[in-house]
Amino acid sequence: MAKHTAVVASVVAAVSLAITAWGTYKAAQVADDQLSQSRDDSAKEDRAQASRISVWVEGEKPTRLVLANRSLDPAWGYVTIATQDELRKDEVPGRFMGIGVLPPCTRLNVPLSKLGTDTQASFHLGKSAPLAFVGLTFIDATGSMWLRYPSGRLEPATFNAPSEGRLTWAAEKGVEVKALGDCSKEP
Template identity: 40%
Template sequence: MDWAKHTTVLAAVVAAVGLAVTAWGTLKSAQVADAQLAQSKEQQEDRDRRQIALISFWGEGADDKVVVVVNRSLDPASAWLVAGRLSPANSEDPAAYLSLGVLPPCQRSAFRYDPMVGGTGPVEALLVSDANGKGWVRRVDGTLRGTKSLPGVSALGRGHVPPFVEAVEYTTLEQCGPLG
């Protein structure tokens, strides 16, 4: 019996088992790191959505001709109405972006909007740039998604209500900021 061969074989088996345990540990560590990264991304998205979750809009009155935009957050936000064009001049961009300027914090704004007067179609969405400069699109059905494209980003805060929109009526909200 050659003990040197048996010892070498045993050492090789022990080394192989050691490598397998190390590989398994590394795999588990990578899975934990991936889970932590996914959780971190989810938490960051929740933080990003805090302000925009407090900004909403809807239509009131006959044919939704009164547009109501509410900013329940403690920060101002720049906003645009996104309206369809009645006769798209550019098929790549069938929407018109109508600047509402800065939405004051804790305010409800309401104004008459007649799409036929401005040559645009009905309001399809509200485009908002939050306090961090991140763009968000809230559709009329309430869905919300982030966007990288903002019209006139260099003019944030210098917008104005389109001339075919009648006077804006502002009302201070009694409850403002995150609830709960």
């Protein structure tokens, strides 16, 4: 009888150990899934404002640069330009023209005539120009720096832009400022 009791106790202990191991394995899977979801949510949150800021060029020649901030927070922006050689070498440019504050929920229509002659020429694709328009570099409300290309691509900026100043195109004569509708925290 003692032998049978010892065998039954051993079997019960082994089954109990197996159930505990399976439970621990499942708990680890759930924790890993939660961590992965948390990382995804954090990445989305980091990009939330940046994903709502865009830049493009309009006009047949083109004639204007359009900057739109559909977020509820202001951002600090720079027009980013590069030489043709830098673009061929896939180097990130080191030339910035401060445009100042991109007000919340606002579209700025900036005439290219507000830019210097070399910078104006950078917006005319296919023509030889000393510089080429790269995109909009901006600092979001969290202090993160981003580069938005005219194609719509968005990536974290890994270079140093000049410090913020007091310049803002939103207050400049000749810059059309339009309020945008439907600006919210959710993209």
